[in-house]
Amino acid sequence: MQVPILKQGAYLIATVQSALTDEDLKQLRDTLVERVSVVRARGVIVDVTALDVIDSFATRTLRDVAHMIRLRGAETVIVGIQPEVAFSMVKLGLTLEGVATSLDLEEGLAYLDRKGKGPGHEVRTHR
Amino acid sequence: MSKTTRDLATAAEPRVESTASLLRELVAHLRQQRAQLREEWARLITEAKLLTAMTKEEIFAEATSVYDNYVEALETGTYEALQAYARNLSERIIPRGVETHEVVGIVLLLRDVLARSLFAKYHEDFNKLNRILDAYEPAANRIAITVAVGFVQERERIIREQQEAIRELSTPVLQVRERLLILPIIGVIDPQRARQLTEQLLRGIRTNRAKVVVLDITGVPYIDSPVANHLVQTVEAARLLGATVIVTGLSPEIAQTLVNIGVDLGKMNTVGDLQGGIEEAERLLGYKVVLTRESATEPA
Numbered sequence: 001m002q003v004p005i006l007k008q009g010a011y012l013i014a015t016v017q018s019a020l021t022d023e024d025l026k027q028l029r030d031t032l033v034e035r036v037s038v039v040r041a042r043g044v045i046v047d048v049t050a051l052d053v054i055d056s057f058a059t060r061t062l063r064d065v066a067h068m069i070r071l072r073g074a075e076t077v078i079v080g081i082q083p084e085v086a087f088s089m090v091k092l093g094l095t096l097e098g099v100a101t102s103l104d105l106e107e108g109l110a111y112l113d114r115k116g117k118g119p120g121h122e123v124r125t126h127r
Numbered sequence: 128m129s130k131t132t133r134d135l136a137t138a139a140e141p142r143v144e145s146t147a148s149l150l151r152e153l154v155a156h157l158r159q160q161r162a163q164l165r166e167e168w169a170r171l172i173t174e175a176k177l178l179t180a181m182t183k184e185e186i187f188a189e190a191t192s193v194y195d196n197y198v199e200a201l202e203t204g205t206y207e208a209l210q211a212y213a214r215n216l217s218e219r220i221i222p223r224g225v226e227t228h229e230v231v232g233i234v235l236l237l238r239d240v241l242a243r244s245l246f247a248k249y250h251e252d253f254n255k256l257n258r259i260l261d262a263y264e265p266a267a268n269r270i271a272i273t274v275a276v277g278f279v280q281e282r283e284r285i286i287r288e289q290q291e292a293i294r295e296l297s298t299p300v301l302q303v304r305e306r307l308l309i310l311p312i313i314g315v316i317d318p319q320r321a322r323q324l325t326e327q328l329l330r331g332i333r334t335n336r337a338k339v340v341v342l343d344i345t346g347v348p349y350i351d352s353p354v355a356n357h358l359v360q361t362v363e364a365a366r367l368l369g370a371t372v373i374v375t376g377l378s379p380e381i382a383q384t385l386v387n388i389g390v391d392l393g394k395m396n397t398v399g400d401l402q403g404g405i406e407e408a409e410r411l412l413g414y415k416v417v418l419t420r421e422s423a424t425e426p427a
């Protein structure tokens with residue numbers, strides 16, 4: 001099952017639709033890391049709302065994606081991890097260290113927008 | 128003596144089919160003596176100072192229906208009706224503070240009252256008495272067990288329900304600002320409550336779209352290492368949902384437990400008290416609370 005990757009402004013959005021095999025995950029990783037510079041994206045969002053299970057391989061692959069994309073000059077955020085999935089991941093010691101996570105797509109976009117503005121800008125924005 | 132034993136041995140053969148007829152005879156006797164035996168039983172209950180939470184009239188009314196149910200169970204050999212009655216009775220009397228020993232006590236008293244009456248009736252025919260008691264005793268014991276088990280089960284059901292209710296009440300998830308939740312925890316956290324806490328916190332983050340959660344454990348005196356680990360895991364799981372958890376009000380004991388299990392302080396965001404936690408949360412969310420001069424100068 002291939003994961004569709006959409007371009008939305010300066011961001012790439014990959015929405016996982018169903019359970020992924022290890023092969024699918026590797027393909028997703030390779031495609032994202034390649035596409036990010038081709039379209040000159042500033043951020044990447046991986047939406048995993050549809051996943052009921054995130055195992056150690058998936059966690060490692062997602063972390064690798066985030067780190068590789070950072071090296072390619074963009075930010076990554078994982079969105080839509082379900083509460084039950086989050087807790088079972090933590091129980092297994094899979095904490096996605098150093099990877100940004102957000103509640104859902106909307107929050108993920110807001111996170112990337114804030115990041116894009118740079119730190120100087122953020123200090124001045126008080127709600 | 129040897130004659131009697133032999134008699135019993137020969138009587139053992141046809142006993143299987145005669146048990147039913149013996150029980151029938153027994154039941155007829157108990158029905159006939161109903162008023163007198165019931166009176167006797169109620170008197171013994173009062174004498175033994177059982178069921179003190181109930182009035183004399185209530186005891187008599189219950190005694191009547193227990194007696195009838197008892198005899199019916201002896202007659203039919205089925206215990207479902209009695210079980211249902213015992214559960215119903217327990218439901219009524221448990222809230223009035225009736226104890227397990229009282230319920231078991233009155234059923235055993237009834238067993239003895241009835242046994243005495245059988246002694247009195249058959250004391251001339253020792254053989255017959257033996258066979259009657261052989262039929263009566265297993266049934267009577269089974270009735271006593273049924274009633275006692277019914278009572279205890281009902282009590283346990285009530286306790287479970289109450290525990291459930293207390294748990295429901297014990298972890299409120301409160302939204303104090305847009306995207307800011309507070310979970311005040313009071314009392315000891317056992318593993319089950321810890322699980323429930325995690326569930327409520329993660330679900331609360333999702334439904335309220337929270338970005339920051341203040342977990343206030345001022346009211347928690349101590350936690351053991353498994354629960355401390357669970358707490359740390361909950362904080363990490365919340366981060367995976369994109370929310371920050373600020374833990375406030377850690378007691379010295381809890382701080383020690385957390386240090387002992389070697390918690391990564393980089394992952395745990397802790398602030399001294401609830402006020403500080405809320406201020407920190409507001410800062411994270413970009414709120415700025417300003418004291419306006421008007422209300423500050425207004426007389427209280």
